[in-house]
Amino acid sequence: MNTNELITAFPGLDIRQHVALSAYTNTRVGGEADLVFWPRTVAELREVVAYATAHDVPMTVLGNASNLIITDDGLRGLTIFVTKLNEVAVSGNRIKATAGATIIDVTQIAREHSLAGIEWAAGIPGSVGGAVFMNAGAYGGQVDGWLESAEVITPAGEIKSYSNADLQFSYRHSLVQDTGDVIISATFKLQPDDGAAIEARMEDFNQKRASKQPLEFPSCGSVFKRPEGYFAGKLIMDAGLQGFQIGGAQVSTKHAGFIVNRGNATGSDYVNVIKHVQAVVKEKFGVDLETEVRILGN
Numbered sequence: 517m518n519t520n521e522l523i524t525a526f527p528g529l530d531i532r533q534h535v536a537l538s539a540y541t542n543t544r545v546g547g548e549a550d551l552v553f554w555p556r557t558v559a560e561l562r563e564v565v566a567y568a569t570a571h572d573v574p575m576t577v578l579g580n581a582s583n584l585i586i587t588d589d590g591l592r593g594l595t596i597f598v599t600k601l602n603e604v605a606v607s608g609n610r611i612k613a614t615a616g617a618t619i620i621d622v623t624q625i626a627r628e629h630s631l632a633g634i635e636w637a638a639g640i641p642g643s644v645g646g647a648v649f650m651n652a653g654a655y656g657g658q659v660d661g662w663l664e665s666a667e668v669i670t671p672a673g674e675i676k677s678y679s680n681a682d683l684q685f686s687y688r689h690s691l692v693q694d695t696g697d698v699i700i701s702a703t704f705k706l707q708p709d710d711g712a713a714i715e716a717r718m719e720d721f722n723q724k725r726a727s728k729q730p731l732e733f734p735s736c737g738s739v740f741k742r743p744e745g746y747f748a749g750k751l752i753m754d755a756g757l758q759g760f761q762i763g764g765a766q767v768s769t770k771h772a773g774f775i776v777n778r779g780n781a782t783g784s785d786y787v788n789v790i791k792h793v794q795a796v797v798k799e800k801f802g803v804d805l806e807t808e809v810r811i812l813g814n
């Protein structure tokens with residue numbers, strides 16, 4: 517089907533054509549999306565997902581686009597940003613957040629309610645949906661340690677709930693990476709603690725981030741997964757690759773695991789730097805670096 521048909525089928529919804537994705541990605545790279553949809557309600561999202569599946573429209577669901585590189589030819593079909601679904605509700609020790617809520621907001625609200633457990637996530641610039649999809653983690657904490665359940669829309673448009681065990685979490689992996697489900701909300705079960713102690717831990721983690729990570733440049737966080745028995749950043753540093761640059765994409769001189777956009781980087785620059793780093797690390801140390809970031813597009 518052509519993309520105009522989808523727009524015609526849903527008058528009144530926020531669906532736009534030919535959107536430059538670089539305006540929305542944390543790396544500031546990425547080509548055009550054929551169509552972008554910003555659902556305002558779960559009901560809107562559900563209808564469009566079911567329709568797109570029934571009409572074989574390729575679909576990409578994104579949150580804050582902080583863990584991905586979109587190639588220069590962009591994304592075909594329908595790209596859905598869930599960022600307007602951003603409610604956070606507290607009930608006793610539980611926080612339920614919709615997929616587009618930011619992790620930073622959820623951790624702040626947890627602190628305001630003296631609920632501890634997810635302080636490690638305080639500086640992760642992603643959405644709740646992205647964090648569940650990726651099983652995000654830092655400083656010894658990980659989503660799977662605190663998530664009770666997640667609700668999704670299946671590709672057919674059904675609403676389904678998964679328990680923590682159902683999601684088959686492992687390092688930077690969850691079941692949703694294999695099912696094509698769209699995450700719509702997540703419930704975290706936390707522990708009561710002293711608000712000031714929670715705040716102190718969050719501040720400590722954020723200071724560590726600011727001192728070690730190149731937060732002054734656009735990036736997609738740690739590019740590579742931690743290889744068994746090694747640290748990706750250390751391997752890259754030992755290979756002498758810090759500062760290596762193609763076009764505007766550079767292996768950070770502050771944190772070798774990050775690739776920063778020094779201005780006008782393209783998706784190809786990023787992909788070429790990644791390939792070079794993988795080849796050099798393999799040649800020097802015999803270690804395969806697997807990407808943690810998702811590379812979307814051709």
Ligand SMILES: Cc1cc2nc3c(=O)[nH]c(=O)nc-3n(C[C@H](O)[C@H](O)[C@H](O)COP(=O)(O)OP(=O)(O)OC[C@H]3O[C@@H](n4cnc5c(N)ncnc54)[C@H](O)[C@@H]3O)c2cc1C
Nearest residue numbers: 579580581582583642643645646647649652653654699737
């Ligand atoms: C400076 C910086 C620091 C970072 N620090 C950390 C860190 O400490 N730990 C860590 O784990 N990560 C870190 N990240 C990476 C990133 O912020 C996390 O992985 C975050 O959880 C991704 O969320 P997002 O909304 O940006 O996801 P996106 O980048 O939008 O998407 C990531 C993947 O999830 C899928 N997805 C997103 N939302 C949904 C949804 N609702 N339903 C189905 N699929 C979905 C997308 O299709 C994509 O494949 C960092 C990134 C940056 C830029």
